[in-house]
Amino acid sequence: MAKTVIGFFDSRTQAESAQQDLISNGFSRSSIRLMAGEEGGREYAGQTPETHAHEGFMDRVRHFLAEIGLMSEKGASHVSESEHSLYAEGMRRGGTLLSVTTDDDSADEAADILSRHGAVDIDERATAWQADSATQTGATTASGVMGASGTTAASSATEGETRIPVIEEELKVGKREVERGGARVYSHMTETPVEEQVRLREERVDVERRPVDRPASEAELNAFQEGTMEIRTTAEEPVVSKEARVVEEVVVGKEATEHTETIRGTVRATEVEVESLTPEEAQQFAAHESEFRSDFQNVYSSRGISYEQLQPAYRYGYHLGLNPRYRGSDWSQVEPEIRRDWEAHNYGPWDRFKDAVHYAWDRARHH
Known part of the structure; x- marks a missing residue:
């Protein structure tokens, strides 16, 4: 079927x-x-x-x-x-x-x-x-889309509260059965010439006439009449037969072994660090934020990145520029150290943000 x-x-x-x-x-x-x-x-x-x-x-x-x-x-x-x-x-x-x-x-x-x-x-x-579908629907509601009642769904969260998910990857190692080859066994017929010797017996009729001269006996007289005598001979001839006999067995099986294999990999995790800003530092940065927005428009607006994504880099560079430790230094001298600190905090790819950090660092030193 x-x-x-x-x-x-x-x-x-x-x-x-x-x-x-x-x-x-x-x-x-x-x-x-x-x-x-x-x-x-x-x-x-x-x-x-x-x-x-x-x-x-x-x-x-x-x-x-x-x-x-x-x-x-x-x-x-x-x-x-x-x-x-x-x-x-x-x-x-x-x-x-x-x-x-x-x-x-x-x-x-x-x-x-x-x-x-x-x-x-x-x-x-x-x-x-x-x-x-449920995830996308929930994400749209949380972003502040107005419902039928006219209230914003995001208002259900505590006001002023921002939630940052901390995500970790977990390495899971399983196993599956895969084919690793095997053996294919064929059987076919072969022919080998053989020979054997056998002794055969054969009879033949031997007729010998002997000259005799004597009187006939009574028995011979009684046999003196017409008749027929038959002597039959036999002979042996070879008879060939074949018998199939099992002389060997080929046993095919599988043997399973186990071994331990070490699987190595890397997993990622989200680390959240909180940096405290004094009101004075926040006010200083806000006072010059228009300059940073102007730099963003001139340099980054065509790179597919938003100002909100770059703002932490501007703030980071600005506060470094205010630090007396770096006031008398040249950017080429301090960049390796600043880069190590940036990457140690996992702020993002240094090559993507370094121009914003440099600009804010330079502006802070000249204010």
Whole structure:
């Protein structure tokens, strides 16, 4: 009985790779069907099919399932409405569907090939989509979007409170079974010439005539009549037969061994440092902030970075410039030390922020 195996892939490249592998393993090209989503499908990531009224993907998936016999255009279907909806959502996000029709014996092999090339569990992926949708919805609300009641969602947090998430990466080491080769055993017939010697016995009739001259006896007279005598001879001939005998056994098995392997990696973590600023320092920086904004417009506005991202660098350089330790020094002399301090605090890539630090440091020394 024919079976249809369906795989959903995040990219068309994965699906085409699986298609080539299927063909290489003897599956007919005509039994394989592939339907790819549109390249722009991922722009809707985070929305569910209910929140996006584009029905084109639902229709395309319905026609695809009808072509492979899993759904009827009249409504009868081997695929549930929820599965149909999930496939359509995956296509909308840029995914690709691949199906292969084969017999019962090859269905498991086809499924293994699809899994090996990245076919995903559509139900697990649906859970991830829902979580992604909830995360994006929550992030939009927290940013201050007005609700129907006219209140800002961010007002539920304590006023003046900023939350900085501290994130750490955890190294998880698992194991999986992979093929490492093996042995293929062939058996075939061979022919070897052999010879044996055997002694054969053979009889033959020997007739000898002897001259005799004597009177006939009574017995001989009684035998003196017409008759026939037959003497038969025998001979032996070779008879060849063959008997198959087991003379050796080839035993093929597997031996499993275990070894310990050390996995090394690096993990990242968020470190939050709090630097206290006196009111005087804050006022001094605020008094000259217009100069820093002007420098930002002249130097950084075209680099795809905001002033808010650079403001800590301006403040850092300004306070260093006010430090008597650096007042009589040249920038080329102090830059290595300042850079080490900056990188030790993990403030960000030095080459990205050093011009802002230098500018603020120089302005502070001349005020």
